Every structure is written in structure tokens, then in C-alpha cells.
Amino acid sequence: MISVSPPLRGDWKAANTPGDRIPSHGTHQFGQTYAYDFVRFKSVNHKDSFHTKSQLSYWMAQVTLPDCHGWGEPIFSPIDGVVREVVNFVKERERLHLLSDLGLAIYNGLFYSFEKDEVHKIGGNYLIIEGAECCAWIAHAKTGSIVPKVGDVVKAGDVVAELGHSGNSTAPHLHFQLMDRLDVRTAKGIPCCFNSYDVLSDGHWCTVINGIPKSDQTIRFNVT
Secondary structure, eight states: OEEEOOSSOEEEEEEEOTTTOSSTTSOOGGGOTTOEEEEOOEEETTEEESBSSOHHHHHTTOEEGGGBSSTTOEEEOSSOEEEEEEEOOOOOOSEEOHHHHHHHHHHHHHHOOTTTTOHHHHHOEEEEEEOSSOEEEEEEEOTTOOOOOTTOEEOTTOEEEEBBOOSSOSSSBEEEEEESSSOTTTOOEEOEEEEEEEEEETTEEEEEEEEOOOTTOOEEEOOO
């Protein structure tokens, strides 16, 4: 298992994580065996929500990207490496609605073409970083937010993008995974943990070293 630097800062929950099940996304396709999805939730009317408005507003498609807690948050490189692939042009859906977002994901899944190399329809705006031991895929970034260009060298902790809602996404979130090669279409996932983070337990923050977050935990990524 490879231990990496946290790709985010602040408080998050892992909506999908190998800490709950493997494969974490229900499939080994696209190297997702050990992938993570991180979403920022806050309490609204005593319920966790990824946006600031009411649930009724959400179902009426009145929640927009600026209403979402995690949208636009900086994403940090989890490893040292060279940027090998960048897609930065995929438009985000300004208004969020579960049915329309799920419908798009199902459509993309049904009509995805391996021959046309349409990874961006699944991953949205993304970048792939090639490190010494693995490749890191960071997906669903905000349109135009990816900072490095192909060939740039990045260090763990460098800001590389902003969190977005592009591609197959039902809420602004970070999809992050390690894989054994650059080609997402044929890649195999590599197990991954985070070198340091805190977990909220009984009102107190407890530090975890080289751990794998679970979906029922509120975690806090700090600078390491």
C-alpha cells in the first residue's frame, strides 16, 4: 500500500472509500478499485448537506454551484511527479438535481466509447500525475481550474486544481485514485492510504497515521 499526502484541506467525508468496500465504486473498471470520493458536508437544519439551501430547493433545481460547500476548494497533489495528461475544458452543470445528474452518468456509462478516448465524459476535467511508484488520477475538477500543464513537475502539496462538478458527478466532489499506468481505460487500481489526518470522535479530533477513511467518519486533512 502506498501512503500519500492529503489531496484536500479541511473537513470532508468520503462518500466512496475502500475503507467500506472493495471495489469502492462497485467496479474495477477505469482503475477504480481503491478510489475515493470526497464531499464537503455541513449541517443544515440538523441534517448533513453538501449545499446551503433546503432539500425542497434542491429537488426544484434551485441549488447552483456557488451554493455547494466544496465547490472551488483547492486540490493538492498527493505525490511528487510529472503531469502527463490534462483535460480542462469540460463544462460543469450550473444547477444541481439528483435525477438529471444521475441521468447524465447513466447515459455516459451506456454510450461511452473506448475507441474515441472519451475519458473526459466520465472523469470531467482531470489530470494524471506520474510518480515513481504509481500514477495519480484527480477527476471532476472545476472548469479551467487545473494549474499545471502537461510536462510540468509537481510536488506533493502543490495546488493543482479546484474541486468541481464535471463529468459523472452528483455533487461537487473530488475523485482520487492511484493506478499502475497512465491509461485510465486499462489501468489497475493501487491501494492507497493517507499519511496523516484527523477523525472526529465523541467531539474530539484524533490523529490517524497512514489510515483509510470510512464513510461514517468526518475527517480533517491538515498540512503535513
